Amino acid sequence: MSDPVYKLFEAVGTSEKSIEDAVQNALARAAKTVRNMYWFEVTETRGNIENGKVKRWQVTLKIGFSLEE
Amino acid sequence: MSDPVYKLFEAVGTSEKSIEDAVQNALARAAKTVRNMYWFEVTETRGNIENGKVKRWQVTLKIGFSLEE
Amino acid sequence: MSDPVYKLFEAVGTSEKSIEDAVQNALARAAKTVRNMYWFEVTETRGNIENGKVKRWQVTLKIGFSLEE
Amino acid sequence: MSDPVYKLFEAVGTSEKSIEDAVQNALARAAKTVRNMYWFEVTETRGNIENGKVKRWQVTLKIGFSLEE
Amino acid sequence: MSDPVYKLFEAVGTSEKSIEDAVQNALARAAKTVRNMYWFEVTETRGNIENGKVKRWQVTLKIGFSLEE
Amino acid sequence: MSDPVYKLFEAVGTSEKSIEDAVQNALARAAKTVRNMYWFEVTETRGNIENGKVKRWQVTLKIGFSLEE
Amino acid sequence: MSDPVYKLFEAVGTSEKSIEDAVQNALARAAKTVRNMYWFEVTETRGNIENGKVKRWQVTLKIGFSLEE
Amino acid sequence: MSDPVYKLFEAVGTSEKSIEDAVQNALARAAKTVRNMYWFEVTETRGNIENGKVKRWQVTLKIGFSLEE
Amino acid sequence: MSDPVYKLFEAVGTSEKSIEDAVQNALARAAKTVRNMYWFEVTETRGNIENGKVKRWQVTLKIGFSLEE
Amino acid sequence: MSDPVYKLFEAVGTSEKSIEDAVQNALARAAKTVRNMYWFEVTETRGNIENGKVKRWQVTLKIGFSLEE
Amino acid sequence: MSDPVYKLFEAVGTSEKSIEDAVQNALARAAKTVRNMYWFEVTETRGNIENGKVKRWQVTLKIGFSLEE
Amino acid sequence: MSDPVYKLFEAVGTSEKSIEDAVQNALARAAKTVRNMYWFEVTETRGNIENGKVKRWQVTLKIGFSLEE
Known part of the structure; x- marks a missing residue:
């Protein structure tokens, strides 16, 4: 089985309620x-x-997901 | 109409309840x-x-406001 | 009375509910x-x-406490 | 209407003339x-x-765009 | 003569033309x-x-000015 | 010929052997x-x-590639 | 009694003697x-x-003070 | 079952061979x-x-470990 | 003889006199x-x-010490 | 042929006209x-x-140049 | 004997083999x-x-050396 | 008269007495x-x-000096 590789991207979520x-x-x-x-x-x-x-609220995230083989 | 200019200042808000x-x-x-x-x-x-x-909670903010002409 | 000295350590708290x-x-x-x-x-x-x-949620903190003499 | 979400990506623009x-x-x-x-x-x-x-000139940018629903 | 003291503030200038x-x-x-x-x-x-x-263009500046005695 | 433009993305490579x-x-x-x-x-x-x-080992990279015209 | 709020500003102090x-x-x-x-x-x-x-010596400070209600 | 909590500490490992x-x-x-x-x-x-x-080689690490209940 | 390993911790010293x-x-x-x-x-x-x-004065330090074998 | 090695130095250029x-x-x-x-x-x-x-304008640069063998 | 003084410079080493x-x-x-x-x-x-x-591989270093008196 | 140009270098001064x-x-x-x-x-x-x-004490400085024409 090969070594897992992940990719990251940035997104901004917004809400009138809370950071979460x-x-x-x-x-x-x-x-x-x-x-x-x-x-x-x-x-x-x-x-x-x-x-x-x-x-x-405007919260910027870095999100990681795995790349399938 | 002239180009808008903004000013920034820092403040610390506090609360016993939450960050928000x-x-x-x-x-x-x-x-x-x-x-x-x-x-x-x-x-x-x-x-x-x-x-x-x-x-x-003690949360430090940078706040931007527009300067009127 | 001598000058207070503090120590800092880092911890990660987790919760399924909120950052707080x-x-x-x-x-x-x-x-x-x-x-x-x-x-x-x-x-x-x-x-x-x-x-x-x-x-x-996984929140990393620096926590300060005083060292007793 | 739902809360807007944005995505960010990085690009490098180049020019022989100027940063702009x-x-x-x-x-x-x-x-x-x-x-x-x-x-x-x-x-x-x-x-x-x-x-x-x-x-x-080589200028790196973070660019934000909205994700349509 | 006393030692000079300066104050700093942040402002955002904007222009449709250039950073300068x-x-x-x-x-x-x-x-x-x-x-x-x-x-x-x-x-x-x-x-x-x-x-x-x-x-x-939106350019944020820290600006220093001297405080008169 | 036009000015080259590049895009950047982030990835995490992993290995049991080494950083390289x-x-x-x-x-x-x-x-x-x-x-x-x-x-x-x-x-x-x-x-x-x-x-x-x-x-x-988990190594995060920013990778640059050129966008074809 | 309401929650205290503070404001921050930056100043540069100078001296020929010392940082303090x-x-x-x-x-x-x-x-x-x-x-x-x-x-x-x-x-x-x-x-x-x-x-x-x-x-x-030129020392830049962020100074916090409380806003009275 | 309660929420896991972790602690972090910093250490410097050294070696004449390699970073790893x-x-x-x-x-x-x-x-x-x-x-x-x-x-x-x-x-x-x-x-x-x-x-x-x-x-x-002198490599500084932040190391995380879980605190048992 | 094995390779030396060090540990780091953070402390805050205080004094009414000086940073040193x-x-x-x-x-x-x-x-x-x-x-x-x-x-x-x-x-x-x-x-x-x-x-x-x-x-x-409140001065935060990172302090390194060697771990005995 | 050996592996190229570069050196970096910092300089501040100034101009009354522009950043470029x-x-x-x-x-x-x-x-x-x-x-x-x-x-x-x-x-x-x-x-x-x-x-x-x-x-x-006062612009600080890091400049890289190759060391000849 | 006087107090030692050091100078720092930055260099980029390259290799097809490894970071080290x-x-x-x-x-x-x-x-x-x-x-x-x-x-x-x-x-x-x-x-x-x-x-x-x-x-x-392109690795940037800050290198310190002592200045002889 | 041409525009002044400066160069920066880093040095570490040491003393048993004080930061200054x-x-x-x-x-x-x-x-x-x-x-x-x-x-x-x-x-x-x-x-x-x-x-x-x-x-x-070991204090690292960036020092600027003007280049003569």
């Missing part, structure tokens, strides 16, 4: 086209502001 | 004196500890 | 053997993925 | 296959040298 | 309210994209 | 679907441990 | 207009040179 | 007193020089 | 329980403020 | 004493300010 | 003109690719 | 062979330890 929800949204969208996603790392947490409140 | 709440507290306080805040970026997430639990 | 819960889990476990923990800093937020969803 | 032109070249080439590009960030500015002069 | 022009715009706007600006450092170069072209 | 072998494995796997790869940069070197020994 | 003195000079000057300063962090230590000696 | 061997030496020594080590990350690769040759 | 004194305080306290400390690196220099003056 | 011109000035000056320069990387972009305008 | 060999090549070449080299630190590991394989 | 003294020692030694040094930046502060005390 923004991450879940990014993964849910990515899962439509990418299989075998195994781990992620948060690389940036941002948001835009409306009326002095967070309007939308 | 600490961010909202920083924005709410800043909104009392700063208008036209558009975006923020989380640059540090810290907290102090009491009895082996998070006592208070 | 992962931090609390790390502190709760550390509190079993370390006294006088005063502050922490989040240095990494990661997670593993199952079925296109966050399975478990 | 190298960025435009990277975007023009990427636009042939990627729709809905919204923003970029310069992450590296390099170049190669010939006869003690910049021969070609 | 975005910097000049930030300085021109800041000069309306800040005196004695002496130096700056570019800390980020970004932009937004329209039709596969740079629509507007 | 992990890099070669990542490139060999990527070469099945990507043409014109020209250079790489190691961005992370990690591994997992079994019985107090490195079980498998 | 440059920090004290920055704080002394800032204290003329800012109340409730609580902590600082050194982010850069530089200096200019005259006749092969440090002429003046 | 320096890592193995650090793990072998650490395994004498630490159980359940799961992963490591190389954070620095240095060495000392004798007669214009590498005398000894 | 804060470092010495951290080392003096650590020396009560750690033998064979060989080198340190300053990773952060902070302090708290009282009446517009440095009240106490 | 500051880079060219640094290279032109370096070319008077260094042969075989092949590539550069911009590591800092700064400038000084006069009357609310950029007086002079 | 690239480092040795850089040191061997540097030793032709620099005496008293004591230590190095790897700051970058890159390579170029040919036919989906590493053609040549 | 280590910097002065590096500059004094460098001044024997380099003219027109204008500024420096501290990039690392380290030291070695003997009997639980700082034996010798």
